[in-house]
Amino acid sequence: MYFHAGQDFVLNTRDVLGVFDLDTAGASRRTEEYFRKAEAEGAVVDLCAPGTLPKSFILTDFPDETLYLSQLSPTVLKQRAEKNLMK
Numbered sequence: 001m002y003f004h005a006g007q008d009f010v011l012n013t014r015d016v017l018g019v020f021d022l023d024t025a026g027a028s029r030r031t032e033e034y035f036r037k038a039e040a041e042g043a044v045v046d047l048c049a050p051g052t053l054p055k056s057f058i059l060t061d062f063p064d065e066t067l068y069l070s071q072l073s074p075t076v077l078k079q080r081a082e083k084n085l086m087k
Helices: 029-040 074-086
Strands: 002-006 009-012 016-021 044-046 056-060 066-070
Touching (some): 002 066, 002 074, 029 044, 029 066
Parallel strands (some): 044 066
Antiparallel strands (some): 002 009, 016 056
């Protein structure tokens, strides 16, 4: 199944490893190091509209490990994924 992750971008739910809240997970030193490494490798995709701050990030493993920054909250992303699973 697929779900809308923001900015007209759709992800396959089977490729999603996790959806994380930037307010809580972003405060960790390990998360900060992981973000720096992913950014240096070009593995960060910003799905936020211009001028908006990301609220969550989505970690996927296809085609490679990629971080998607989303302006949508983790709760909204979860609801979208669950809604599509129920169809």
